[in-house]
Amino acid sequence: MLRSVGVVAAAALSITACSNMPSDPAQAACLSRMEAIAQNLLPAFAAEGYQPTVHLMLDAALANGRGFASPPGVLGDSAPGGRVRLRPALCANPPWAVVVVAHEMSHIALKHMGGVATGVSLEWEIPPKEKEADALALAVLKRAGGPRESIAILECRLGGCVAPRPGKPRQLRA
Numbered sequence: 001m002l003r004s005v006g007v008v009a010a011a012a013l014s015i016t017a018c019s020n021m022p023s024d025p026a027q028a029a030c031l032s033r034m035e036a037i038a039q040n041l042l043p044a045f046a047a048e049g050y051q052p053t054v055h056l057m058l059d060a061a062l063a064n065g066r067g068f069a070s071p072p073g074v075l076g077d078s079a080p081g082g083r084v085r086l087r088p089a090l091c092a093n094p095p096w097a098v099v100v101v102a103h104e105m106s107h108i109a110l111k112h113m114g115g116v117a118t119g120v121s122l123e124w125e126i127p128p129k130e131k132e133a134d135a136l137a138l139a140v141l142k143r144a145g146g147p148r149e150s151i152a153i154l155e156c157r158l159g160g161c162v163a164p165r166p167g168k169p170r171q172l173r174a
């Protein structure tokens with residue numbers, strides 16, 4: 001009990017209090033769960049040598065700089081300053097919620113900030129920075145002890161699963 005209290009207190013230093021708390025109770029609860037995921041990962045990031053400062057928000061459209069909504073396969077993205085946008089639908093899929101939060105936190109930890117937000121989409125190839133973010137996210141989740149399903153997803157993204165049939169997108173990219 002004391003240990004978990006300490007973790008929460010330390011995490012509060014690194015996660016900005018959200019000023020965009022949704023007024024809808026279900027959305028607010030969803031965001032709170034996402035923030036709890038991020039807080040719980042901070043000690044593992046610290047153990048890997050990173051202290052990402054993130055500001056989580058829910059965003060159903062994930063519109064780009066031109067105002068166009070991202071494709072449905074995009075689950076989240078990150079941007080300079082530590083802003084992480086997450087699809088509200090992730091709250092219905094806890095293993096993927098952990099994957100996307102860990103992945104976007106990894107982009108911020110690794111300072112993958114070229115001025116363009118990165119996001120999850122279906123791709124044939126995973127660019128180097130995406131693999132780097134997946135690798136750190138995987139290391140963090142292993143250090144944090146799970147969830148097992150999330151670790152399996154990341155291992156698959158990094159090529160550690162059975163290859164799909166030709167003609168199908170090889171992997172999800174985040």
Ligand SMILES: [Zn+2]
Pocket residue numbers: 103107118119120130133173174
């Ligand atoms: Zn990414």
